[in-house]
Amino acid sequence: MSIRILYFANLREVLGCAEEELEALPAGVVTLGALREWLCARGGDWAALAPGKSVRAAVNQTLAQAQNGIAEGDEIAFFPPVTGG
């Protein structure tokens, strides 16, 4: 499964990463929550995605929850709570 992941604002700066393409995900990573856990397991700065950290996510540019499924070609985004307006 190939997906694209975007990171915004403070999270982008902490991770030092604005965007990445993942060509292959482990078989079990089929939800947003599982993806977040898998990314967090990279260690180091990726602890910013640990449970309890205030992180929001979108799948294909729509706000989504941990149980949201992810599929081939999806655009996933992780970011802090929004502060516009």
Add this chain to the structure above:
Amino acid sequence: MSIRILYFANLREVLGCAEEELEALPAGVVTLGALREWLCARGGDWAALAPGKSVRAAVNQTLAQAQNGIAEGDEIAFFPPVTGG
């Protein structure tokens, strides 16, 4: 007791009177409610001030109730419920 009375909008048109000066009021007419009754007793179109008719009043340019006292030199106004804005 000398007072000035103003009438507005529909009430002005029905009464055919925009303004009047009263040089002497009967001794008992010391509240807004009593004044309204006394004016109503003129009969004819003045029935527009009868109890139950939706009429608002102001004393010296401030909204007032029937029990509000009136005094020498006051500017009294009677008018329908307001409809601006």
Add this chain to the structure above:
Amino acid sequence: MSISVQTEDFDIGPEIAALSAGRTDVGGVATFLGLVRGDGGLVAMHLEHYPGMTEKALAEIIVQAQARWPLLAVRVIHRIGRLLPGERIVFVGVASTHRAAAFAACEFIMDYLKTRAPFWKKEETPAGARWVDARESDDAAAARWDAGN
């Protein structure tokens, strides 16, 4: 606060800009603009008022709003005379540090203006002229604020 009761039209852009001009403590400006609707073939709306009391009533309404919310600037403009469908009747603009106070105060001022400021509307239609009746929904809207909502 600044209050105008006038026959002339007004220009909204500069009015809104003036509410925060020369200061950087304003976080939000809420405004309301009321227009003449052309319902039922309305030809024109005539706005009558009670000169002297009008300004006093509007000032009192703004003072009450200022006592309820921390407001930085308030502007009220109400037109009188003969207005055509689509024309501006009333403008209320409120500046505050935060948006919740600006929104609440702006709506409060409009609700109170509708029930306490001495203006009366007369509709001019092809069938003749008639005075507009007060709406119970306006009384209800103003009463909300007394209930502490």
Add this chain to the structure above:
Amino acid sequence: MSISVQTEDFDIGPEIAALSAGRTDVGGVATFLGLVRGDGGLVAMHLEHYPGMTEKALAEIIVQAQARWPLLAVRVIHRIGRLLPGERIVFVGVASTHRAAAFAACEFIMDYLKTRAPFWKKEETPAGARWVDARESDDAAAARWDAGN
């Protein structure tokens, strides 16, 4: 509806006029203008967003407002990039037949925008730059609408 996400400033007067231009069924236009406050020696505010999702999120918020109230026109403008104290950040304008719907929808759109549209603010101060934390009061403001208030 009309949505703009832009670095350029905008002119409020024409934006408000456009909400009722050429029609006579609009009775009220409620607007909100958000400005950069210069609190604590702020030098500038940087607005980052998620291109693509931003417009989609704003459109979804407006669709929800349209489902709740009878709206005749809606305009949302949100600026991005570096903004100085006193500068305009966001504008929401809503036209409806009656004022209650215009007020409610305008505040609803702002509350949802504050919690659901992907914008992030970073403060530039003499002591350095820091990302603005989300405010619980904004979550509470948005949650009011879910409770049916």
